[in-house]
Amino acid sequence: MIFGNLPTTEALGAVLGHTTRLPDRVLAKGTVLQLADLAALQAAGHPRIIAARLEPGDMAEDAAAQALGTALIAPGLALRLPGTGRANLIAETPGLFRAEAALVDALNGVDDSLTLGTLADATPVYPGDMVATVKIIPFAAPAAAVARAAALASSTPALRLAPFRNLLCGLVLTTLPGMKPSILEGTITAMQGRIARLTGSLLPPVQCFHEASAIASCLETLGRQGAALLLVAGASAVVDRQDVAPSGIVAAGGKILHLGMPVDPGNLLCLATIGTTPALVLPGCARSSALNGIDFALARIFADEPLGAENIRRMGVGGLLKEFSARPAPRIGRRS
Numbered sequence: 077m078i079f080g081n082l083p084t085t086e087a088l089g090a091v092l093g094h095t096t097r098l099p100d101r102v103l104a105k106g107t108v109l110q111l112a113d114l115a116a117l118q119a120a121g122h123p124r125i126i127a128a129r130l131e132p133g134d135m136a137e138d139a140a141a142q143a144l145g146t147a148l149i150a151p152g153l154a155l156r157l158p159g160t161g162r163a164n165l166i167a168e169t170p171g172l173f174r175a176e177a178a179l180v181d182a183l184n185g186v187d188d189s190l191t192l193g194t195l196a197d198a199t200p201v202y203p204g205d206m207v208a209t210v211k212i213i214p215f216a217a218p219a220a221a222v223a224r225a226a227a228l229a230s231s232t233p234a235l236r237l238a239p240f241r242n243l244l245c246g247l248v249l250t251t252l253p254g255m256k257p258s259i260l261e262g263t264i265t266a267m268q269g270r271i272a273r274l275t276g277s278l279l280p281p282v283q284c285f286h287e288a289s290a291i292a293s294c295l296e297t298l299g300r301q302g303a304a305l306l307l308v309a310g311a312s313a314v315v316d317r318q319d320v321a322p323s324g325i326v327a328a329g330g331k332i333l334h335l336g337m338p339v340d341p342g343n344l345l346c347l348a349t350i351g352t353t354p355a356l357v358l359p360g361c362a363r364s365s366a367l368n369g370i371d372f373a374l375a376r377i378f379a380d381e382p383l384g385a386e387n388i389r390r391m392g393v394g395g396l397l398k399e400f401s402a403r404p405a406p407r408i409g410r411r412s
Contacts, residue, residue, distance in 0.1 A: 077128055077129070077130055077131055077134050077214060077215065077216045078128065078129045078131060079093065079126075079127075079128040079129075079214070079215075080126070080127075081124050081125070081126055082124060082125060082126075082127050082129070083123065083124055084114055084117050084118050084122055084123055084124060084125055085114070085118075087109050087114060087125055087127050087129075088109060088110070088111065088114060089108060089109065089129070090108075090109050090125075090127035090128060090129045091106060091107070091108055091109070091127055091128040091129075091130070091215040091216075092104070092105060092106065092107040092108075092109055092113075092125065092126075092127055093105065093125070093126035093127050093128060093215075094126055096117070096122065096125070098116050098117070098120045099120060100116070101116065103116075103117070106137070106160055106161075106215065109125075109127065128214070128215040128216065130215075130216050133218060133219055133220065134216040134217070134218065134219065135216060135217050135218070135219040135222050136215070136216055137158075137160070137161030137212040137214070137215050137216055137217065138158045138159065138160075138161060138163075138212075140161070140189075140190070140212045140216070140217040140219075140222045141158040141161050141162055141163035141210045141211070141212050142155070142157070142158045142163055143222050143223075143226050144163070144183075144190060144192070144210045144222060144225050144226055144229065145158065145163035145164075145165060145210045146226070147225070147226035147227075147229035147230045148165060148192070148208065148210070148229050148234060148235055149165070150233055150235055150236045150237060151236070151237065152167065152168050152169045152171055152236075152237035152239055153165050153166065153167060153168065153207065153235065153236075153237055154166050154168050158210075161211060161212035161213075161215070162209060162210065162211045162212075163209070163210045164206050164208070164209045164210075165206070165207050165208040165209070165210075165235065166204060166205065166206055166207065167201040167202060167203055167204065167205045167206075167207055167237060168203055168237075169203060169237065169239050170200075170201070170202050170203065170239065170240045170274070170275050171200075171201060171237045171238050171239040171240050171379055172198055172199070172200055172201075172237070172238045172240070172375050172376065172378075172379035172381060173194075173195050173197070173198070173199045173200075173201045173207045173235075173236075173237055174197055174198065174235070174236045174237070174238060174381070175194045175195070175196075175197045175208075175234065175235055176197075176232075176233070176234050176235075177197065179228070179229075179232055179233075179234035180192055180194060180234050180235075182228060183225050183228060183229060183234060186221055186224050186225040186228070187217065187218060187221035187224075187225070188213065189212055189213050189214050189216075189217035189218065189221065190210075190212065190213075190217055190221060190222065190225050191210070191211045191212075191213060192208060192209070192210055192234075193208065193209050193211070194207060194208040194209075194235065195207050195208070196394065198372070198375065198376070198381075200240075200273075200274070200371075200375045201237070207235065207237070208235055238379035238380060238381050239379065240274050240275040240276075240375075240378040240379055241275070241276075241378055241379070241380060242275050242276055242277065243271075243274075243276040243277075243304045243305050243377070243378055244276070244277055244278075244279060244302050244303055244304050244305075245271050245276055245277070245278050245279065245303060245304070245305045245306075245307060246278075246279045246282075246295070246298030246299070246301065246303030246305070246306050246307065247264070247267055247278060247279070247281040247282070247298075247307045247308075247309065248281070248282055248283075248284065248291055248294040248295060248298070248306070248307070248308045248309070249263060249264070249281055249282070249283045249284075249309045249311075250283070250284055250285065250286035250287075250290070250291060250308070250309070250310050250311045250312075250320075250321070251283055251284070251285060251286060251311050252285075252286050252311040252312065255311055259363065260283065262363055262364075263309050263362065263363045264281050265365075266362065266363055266364060266365045267307065267309070267358075267362065269365055270365070270370070270371065270374060271374075274374060274375065274378040275378065276305070276378060279298060279301055279302075279303055282294045282297065282298065286310060286311040286312060286320055286321075287320065287324075288320050288321075288323040288324040288326075288327050289324070289327060290324070291308060291320070291321060291323075291324025291325070291327070291328075292324045292325070292327035292328040293328075295308070295324065295325065295328040295330075295350065295355070296328050299328075299350065299353065303353065304353060305353065305354055305355075305356075305377060306325075306350060306353055306354070306355040306356070307355070307356050307358055308321045308324065308325070308355070308356070308357045308358065309358045309362060309363070310357060310358070313344050313359065313360050314335065314344050314346050314357050314359075315344070316335070317332050317335050317346075321346065321357040322335070322346050322348065322357060325346075325348045325350060325355050325357070328350055329350055329351065330348050330349060330350035330351075330355055331348060331349055331350075332346065332347075332348045333347045333348055333349060333384060333385055334346070334347040334384070334385035334388055335347075336388075337369050337372075337373070337388045337391060337395070338388075338389065338391055338392035338395045339368070339369035339372055339391050339392075339395035339396075339397065340369070340395065340396055340397060340398060341359065341361035341364075341366075341368040341369065341397060341398055342359050342361055342368040342369015342370055342372070342395075342397075343359065343369065344359040344360065345357070345358070345359050345369050345370060345373060345388075347373070347383065347384075347385070347388065354377055354383070356370070356373060356374075358370055367397055368397060369391075369395070369397075372391055372395075373388070
């Protein structure tokens with residue numbers, strides 16, 4: 077591609093480099109100049125213009141964006157028609173957006189003219205949400221580079237959408253003497269909202285005293301009712317694998333897989349399973365509808381994505397969701 081200051085008389089078919097205002101019209105940046113445009117430019121006193129002229133082997137920006145965007149399409153993702161060298165990928169169904177960082181980096185390394193930006197990996201998305209954008213930086217890209225990038229994108233999917241499943245969930249709420257009913261009501265409301273956003277549904281919640289055998293009995297009841305995900309909101313936060321709520325899961329035939337997560341709020345999450353049914357002891361912050369660690373875990377479960385100890389341990393980057401000042405700042409300098 078040749079880019080520079082061209083005589084207006086020689087710019088037929090060139091791409092206008094900058095938006096130019098004329099007395100009777102505005103020629104937008106990226107306009108492919110026609111005879112009428114050139115005549116208007118000359119009449120307005122523009123003997124020369126900044127423009128780009130494509131050479132053999134160049135692909136126009138919109139065509140290049142469409143070629144790479146098409147190669148990135150995956151089930152649940154659609155391509156919006158390109159304009160000004162940009163093509164956007166849009167979610168068609170609720171789900172968990174997944175991006176392979178190494179592959180996205182590789183695509184961005186093919187040529188300076190080609191760029192791909194995406195949402196963060198493991199972001200919940202809904203129909204109409206933009207998940208990625210392809211942008212061609214100049215007015216054209218080398219066709220050979222576009223072909224290499226498209227082949228790379230087609231051979232190993234860089235983007236995908238894991239659709240949410242309509243899971244039936246069971247919720248156990250434990251109580252202690254003096255506990256306000258409004259706390260339980262708020263927990264139910266917050267969890268109903270979370271589950272609905274993930275396309276799931278909630279069985280009538282059950283309550284019991286904060287004791288292992290009572291929790292086990294409630295979990296067994298919910299399992300018989302068809303719960304595909306079991307949740308325990310304890311009256312007291314979990315501090316150990318042997319604590320009351322985890323012990324209730326074990327008493328129901330379950331196994332504790334992991335305690336804790338590097339997401340704050342949400343540190344005190346307990347991941348378990350009862351047979352093939354995932355079970356979670358919720359952190360106290362699950363009583364709030366604000367984003368916290370339980371949202372990270374639920375999104376993976378509803379999308380049928382792996383959720384084990386190693387997955388949770390890798391949530392630390394991006395896991396600080398709230399600023400804390402739990403202790404005074406240390407004094408710096410010489411003590412007197």
